[in-house]
Amino acid sequence: MKTIAFFIPFYYFGGVERVTDTVTAELVRRNACKVVLISPHYDQMSRMRAEAVGYDFVPLEIAPDQRITSRQTSLNVAKILRQKNIDVLVMAVNALGYLDEMRETVGRSLTLMYHIHGMPLWEVTAKIDFGRMMARKKSRWAYWKWSLLKGSKERFFQVYTKRYVKMYRHVYDSVDRMLVLCDSYCEELSKILNIPVESEEFKVRSAYNPMDLTEFKVAAATVKRKEVVYVGRLSYDDKRVDRLIRIWGRVEKQYPDWRLKIVGDGNEYSSLKSMALDMGLEHIEFCGYSENPEVHYATASILCLTSSHEGWGMVLAEAMASGVVPMAFDCSLGVRELLGSGRGVLVRPFDEEEYARQLSALMESEDDRARYRALYPEYVERFSVSEVAKNWMRILDI
Known part of the structure; x- marks a missing residue:
């Protein structure tokens, strides 16, 4: 029986958590696999919920200023993967960094998957929205200044889009599967990565959000x-x-x-x-x-x-x-x-x-x-x- 690990950066009670919990509970009910949950940020209530779902919950120790994408975070995760004999790691929302080194550190066959819980390149929209919101809170002048200096960078030169396309390509090359919310997003990622959907090397698959x-x-x-x-x-x-x-x-x-x-x-x-x-x-x-x-x-x-x-x-x-x-x-x-x-x-x-x-x-x-x-x-x-x-x-x- 395979052991599947889910890595969720912030495990509280949002949409990502509900989706992952629902899928996991059904996999456990079917006795299809063993399931481990790895998370650095959680509270006692969410930990109790995770154990009720059927996860083997493993807290990830990281320093307060340690980034999810840091080399040390990936090495800490690799240690858990090795200890728990993980066969598949599914990273939700944020992909870990240094994936090739992490795979080597585990020292055994490991399938890596990155599950995108929004539309492809959602990070660009989130970055622009957050910047706009913070500028609006300061003053009308700050908002216009942001629009002219920051907003125009993306509007005319696609600075953020280019940055995140590069990141997506790097992650794509390092994982075995990328998962998206629907078939339309498979086609969109195909265009972003410039890899035909029908190509044998196309690694993207769709996975709907479940509903009871x-x-x-x-x-x-x-x-x-x-x-x-x-x-x-x-x-x-x-x-x-x-x-x-x-x-x-x-x-x-x-x-x-x-x-x-x-x-x-x-x-x-x-x-x-x-x-x-x-x-x-x-x-x-x-x-x-x-x-x-x-x-x-x-x-x-x-x-x-x-x-x-x-x-x-x-x-x-x-x-x-x-x-x-x-x-x-x-x-x-x-x-x-x-x-x-x-x-x-x-x-x-x-x-x-x-x-x-x-x-x-x-x-x-x-x-x-x-x-x-x-x-x-x-x-x-x-x-x-x-x-x-x-x-x-x-x-x-x-």
């Missing part, structure tokens, strides 16, 4: 109300819920029997509530964070995302599984793959007027919503824990 469909199927069977819902983090630089509130301002008076529910929390919570109040919106409800979003999916008819970028948009798949029609800006290949082929409403980025028009059309037509819903039961089965676990077993060769 049980509760969502219950939500799909309920009678839907005239509700539009947003589910997710309330943050400016990626989710841009302010766009949704402006869009709602365009349609609310036309549909006084409809309601918008904002389910989530984040640093924009107060400013978004103030924005809705200043606009005089009456049919909007801020529900806060929910551990059980299926409660809100159960009554909603439409889910709206207005993000600037989404690696996958798990809530779009959750909505479909719950019989809720999703719509979003066409902001990534992942979103396009989910909502394409008539499964949802894709809107040209970032045209709020067009979004409002298409939202109105969807609110008007129960027949259209029913037509969308009829497509979902068969489609979402590919995201079931069972199907995703089978794919992982093929990828891990277990």
